[in-house]
Amino acid sequence: xxxxxxxxxxxxxxxxxxxxxxxxxxxxxxxxxxxxxxxxxxxxxxxxxxxxxxxxxxxxxxxxxxxxxxxxxxxxxxxxxxxxxxxxxxxxxxxxxxxxxxxxxxxxxxxxxxxxxxxxxxxxxxxxxxxxxxxxxxxxxxxxxxxxxxxxxxxxxxxxxxxxxxxxxxxxxxxxxxxxxxxxxxxxxxxxxxxxxxxxxxxxxxxxxxxxxxxxxxxxxxxxxxxxxxxxxxxxxxxxxxxxxxxxxxxxxxxxxxxxxxxxxxxxxxxxxxxxxxxxxxxxxxxxxxxxxxxxxxxxxxxxxxxxxxxxxxxxxxxxxxxxxxxxxxxxxxxxxxxxxxxxxxxxxxxxxxxxxxxxxxxxxxxxxxxxxxxxxxxxxxxxxxxxxxxxxxxxxxxxxxxxxxxxxxxxxxxxxxxxxxxxxxxxxxxxxxxxxxxxxxxxxxxxxxxxxxxxxxxxxxxxxxxxxxxxxxxxxxxxxxxxxxxxxxxxxxxxxxxxxxxxxxxxxxxxxxxxxxxxxxxxxxxxxxxxxxxxxxxxxxxxxxxxxxxxxxxxxxxxxxxxxxxxxxxxxxxxxxxxxxxxxxxxxxxxxxxxxxxxxxxxxxxxxxxxxxxxxxxxxxxxxxxxxxxxxxxxxxxxxxxxxxxxxxxxxxxxxxxxxxxxxxxxxxxxxxxxxxxxxxxxxxxxxxxxxxxxxxxxxxxxxxxxxxxxxxxxxxxxxxxxxxxxxxxxxxxxxxxxxxxxxxxxxxxxxxxxxxxxxxxxxxxxxxxxxxxxxxxxxxxxxxxxxxxxxxxxxxxxxxxxxxxxxxxxxxxxxxxxx
RNA sequence: GCCGAAGUGGCGGAAUUGGCAGACGCGCACGACUCAAAAUCGUGUUCCCGAAAGGAGUGUGGGUUCGAGUCCCACCUUCGGCACCA
Numbered sequence: 036x037x038x039x040x041x042x043x044x045x046x047x048x049x050x051x052x053x054x055x056x057x058x059x060x061x062x063x064x065x066x067x068x069x070x071x072x073x074x075x076x077x078x079x080x081x082x083x084x085x086x087x088x089x090x091x092x093x094x095x096x097x098x099x100x101x102x103x104x105x106x107x108x109x110x111x112x113x114x115x116x117x118x119x120x121x122x123x124x125x126x127x128x129x130x131x132x133x134x135x136x137x138x139x140x141x142x143x144x145x146x147x148x149x150x151x152x153x154x155x156x157x158x159x160x161x162x163x164x165x166x167x168x169x170x171x172x173x174x175x176x177x178x179x180x181x182x183x184x185x186x187x188x189x190x191x192x193x194x195x196x197x198x199x200x201x202x203x204x205x206x207x208x209x210x211x212x213x214x215x216x217x218x219x220x221x222x223x224x225x226x227x228x229x230x231x232x233x234x235x236x237x238x239x240x241x242x243x244x245x246x247x248x249x250x251x252x253x254x255x256x257x258x259x260x261x262x263x264x265x266x267x268x269x270x271x272x273x274x275x276x277x278x279x280x281x282x283x284x285x286x287x288x289x290x291x292x293x294x295x296x297x298x299x300x301x302x303x304x305x306x307x308x309x310x311x312x313x314x315x316x317x318x319x320x321x322x323x324x325x326x327x328x329x330x331x332x333x334x335x336x337x338x339x340x341x342x343x344x345x346x347x348x349x350x351x352x353x354x355x356x357x358x359x360x361x362x363x364x365x366x367x368x369x370x371x372x373x374x375x376x377x378x379x380x381x382x383x384x385x386x387x388x389x390x391x392x393x394x395x396x397x398x399x400x401x402x403x404x405x406x407x408x409x410x411x412x413x414x415x416x417x418x419x420x421x422x423x424x425x426x427x428x429x430x431x432x433x434x435x436x437x438x439x440x441x442x443x444x445x446x447x448x449x450x451x452x453x454x455x456x457x458x459x460x461x462x463x464x465x466x467x468x469x470x471x472x473x474x475x476x477x478x479x480x481x482x483x484x485x486x487x488x489x490x491x492x493x494x495x496x497x498x499x500x501x502x503x504x505x506x507x508x509x510x511x512x513x514x515x516x517x518x519x520x521x522x523x524x525x526x527x528x529x530x531x532x533x534x535x536x537x538x539x540x541x542x543x544x545x546x547x548x549x550x551x552x553x554x555x556x557x558x559x560x561x562x563x564x565x566x567x568x569x570x571x572x573x574x575x576x577x578x579x580x581x582x583x584x585x586x587x588x589x590x591x592x593x594x595x596x597x598x599x600x601x602x603x604x605x606x607x608x609x610x611x612x613x614x615x616x617x618x619x620x621x622x623x624x625x626x627x628x629x630x631x632x633x634x635x636x637x638x639x640x641x642x643x644x645x646x647x648x649x650x651x652x653x654x655x656x657x658x659x660x661x662x663x664x665x666x667x668x669x670x671x672x673x674x675x676x677x678x679x680x681x682x683x684x685x686x687x688x689x690x691x692x693x694x695x696x697x698x699x700x701x702x703x704x705x706x707x708x709x710x711x712x713x714x715x716x717x718x719x720x721x722x723x724x725x726x727x728x729x730x731x732x733x734x735x736x737x738x739x740x741x742x743x744x745x746x747x748x749x750x751x752x753x754x755x756x757x758x759x760x761x762x763x764x765x766x767x768x769x770x771x772x773x774x775x776x777x778x779x780x781x782x783x784x785x786x787x788x789x790x791x792x793x794x795x796x797x798x799x800x801x802x803x804x805x806x807x808x809x810x811x812x813x814x815x816x817x818x819x820x821x822x823x824x825x826x827x828x829x830x831x832x833x834x835x836x837x838x839x840x841x842x843x844x845x846x847x848x849x850x851x852x853x854x855x856x
Numbered sequence: 857g858c859c860g861a862a863g864u865g866g867c868g869g870a871a872u873u874g875g876c877a878g879a880c881g882c883g884c885a886c887g888a889c890u891c892a893a894a895a896u897c898g899u900g901u902u903c904c905c906g907a908a909a910g911g912a913g914u915g916u917g918g919g920u921u922c923g924a925g926u927c928c929c930a931c932c933u934u935c936g937g938c939a940c941c942a
Contacts, residue, residue: 253860257938283942333940364940374942383940456941647868655868659882722870725880799876804923806876844922849875854922
């Protein structure tokens with residue numbers, strides 16, 4: 036008998052598919068579209084790992100399933116190829132980043148092909164190639180024209196190890212997302228994209244994404260950090276017209292303010308303390324704060340430390356003077372960098388007031404409680420009724436939030452406002468291997484964007500990689516440029532763009548990958564977007580996925596795309612674990628996909644990874660599990676090979692099937708229904724596969740003497756059902772059944788609801804909810820008949836003997852429950 | 857502290873609308889084939905007691921219901937995100 040030899044057939048079919056352009060995108064406009072997309076890989080020097088293997092296997096099932104179901108499917112692949120590792124390789128190994136990256140891209144592409152994935156390689160996109168990054172620059176200019184790209188001097192996150200600034204989203208627990216070094220602060224002039232303008236739309240859009248995991252939406256909501264409250268402006272009489280505006284979510288407690296606190300970096304601080312005895316210690320304190328790392332500064336259990344400035348602010352409604360303090364717990368980059376202290380109704384303020392002996396004034400009182408205990412033992416943060424609040428006394432505090440904000444508004448002293456935690460996206464990077472920001476600085480004309488017709492601004496080759504400076508600053512030919520406006524000598528921007536800019540629009544580019552004049556044409560992009568299923572890792576929940584949504588909304592506003600959300604459905608695949616831990620070199624628990632493919636074939640590897648867990652859950656690698664999957668494929672293989680003779684025979688479907696044939700037909704159609712639903716509706720590939728396994732078990736126990744026509748049909752259908760999961764072996768077996776043409780172009784089988792109906796059904800008979808007997812009844816038996824039969828069996832009679840039957844519940848087709856006592 | 861997800865056999869996991877808990881696979885045990893082994897095929901496999909009948913059982917405690925892994929209330933544990941956020 037012919038042996039199953041994955042090596043041989045996988046190489047054979049991969050070549051055939053390539054030679055026949057089998058996976059070239061179907062453009063037939065009469066078919067419904069489907070865009071299946073997996074996050075493109077970062078071509079590091081490591082090659083393919085199990086995480087890749089998993090995401091591509093999932094995406095490939097989705098794409099193949101849709102193709103067989105009559106969709107025209109876009110299923111492209113590319114590489115996210117700019118970024119630090121290539122540049123560091125250049126420094127450490129003395130290689131050229133471009134060559135290094137192109138080699139890695141080629142390698143990962145080769146390894147992806149070994150998985151047997153159905154990509155349209157003609158649409159390949161590599162972000163480090165000038166024909167791609169040209170349009171990063173084009174898009175930057177679009178943002179600039181629309182007032183969404185701006186340059187400002189700000190205190191920014193600096194990674195001392197990567198020698199570059201980072202966006203807020205790229206700092207995790209005060210550490211660099213890539214190298215884990217502690218991030219410090221630096222005052223630098225940098226380019227930002229105005230994502231904060233889109234905060235509300237980014238938040239609101241999440242409600243229109245029912246097919247996104249709740250988890251990711253929650254993370255984005257958290258990150259955007261919407262907070263409703265009010266601005267309140269206090270004046271500082273001793274400083275003339277100076278004002279301090281605070282943000283609060285509790286304007287209802289305004290009459291309980293007994294002090295203000297400013298962040299140490301607040302611009303007003305120097306004026307408040309100038310010439311006072313407080314000046315010296317406060318300046319020392321500010322210096323100390325500056326030296327602290329982000330981690331120390333924002334740690335929840337850091338001791339609250341404050342200093343009085345000696346200055347006082349005038350309460351906007353009472354006119355009372357309250358002391359102004361500065362303290363470490365107030366952050367300059369949230370709200371206004373100033374807060375009002377209401378110790379009676381805020382735990383943190385309470386703590387602070389206790390420590391420094393500040394006044395605690397209660398202004399809210401429980402609805403039906405007794406007079407407030409003096410002094411308060413802890414902050415009262417519940418709802419209640421206002422007291423000691425002038426005209427607002429007796430008002431419910433919820434109502435007072437609005438009433439007091441309105442009053443402030445009326446008097447021009449503040450009013451309701453919304454605050455977001457989200458900061459603008461800092462995109463400048465002081466590194467070489469990225470897209471040059473297309474800007475020129477002219478002494479006479481100022482900031483000058485590079486004209487679109489001059490794009491791309493190409494990365495120069497004459498640079499020095501010494502690990503100390505931004506290499507671009509070492510290229511004379513690059514730095515010196517002519518001012519596009521006046522033509523005089525000018526200086527070119529040497530920073531490059533965050534690579535997350537590159538990946539925030541690549542899925543548009545796939546629709547029109549070779550367009551030389553614009554990033555993509557509206558016709559092409561509108562044919563395919565939104566992405567119907569986007570598959571990738573959870574680690575991009577607030578990075579790539581947030582940036583992509585932002586960029587899409589800007590392109591929507593610019594009239595370039597018709598969608599304002601790029602990814603209709605999102606599937607975040609879990610990690611691949613070994614012995615309970617993420618695979619990593621340092622743990623020494625890495626299993627190489629290529630080794631597995633070499634030993635068992637890609638089909639086995641794909642099958643195992645899809646079968647071992649639902650896609651969104653972490654998956655525990657199991658060597659014996661892989662062997663099990665391989666065993667299953669061998670089992671299927673033998674089933675087909677053993678029946679090669681059968682496939683040569685023609686059958687006219689028999690008018691009446693024998694009992695076994697009928698049962699097989701029922702199992703077959705049940706399987707089609709199950710597999711179709713599990714892939715198409717639920718993305719539960721593990722249960723789809725398990726039901727195929729059950730079908731195979733049925734085929735193995737099907738007697739030789741029973742109907743052959745249905746047996747043959749079941750075998751052929753089995754191959755079709757397996758095709759999305761294990762494309763090579765399915766293709767080989769499809770040929771054995773005598774079919775011409777690829778199984779991957781065949782139609783997905785349809786199920787016949789009437790085949791699912793049974794003549795007789797086994798139902799459970801319960802007494803008081805416990806199963807006591809089983810009963811086989813005719814499928815069309817009436818409730819009454821079923822009840823009668825259930826009550827009449829010997830076993831049931833024995834159980835109800837001496838008891839009174841109170842009630843009998845008949846659930847048709849399922850069970851009978853007899854209530855007796 | 858706030859938000860999100862999850863807790864089911866020895867293990868991965870299944871049970872889609874409240875209806876026979878443990879599908880499918882791994883592992884394990886036994887059997888067949890074999891001189892033997894591998895491969896393959898078959899049988900069994902939640903736990904306890906038992907010859908059988910039975911009893912217990914989906915993190916814990918309560919509730920709703922004829923009936924709860926599934927719904928409600930209160931808690932525990934684990935994982936993930938945010939957080940001196942005003």
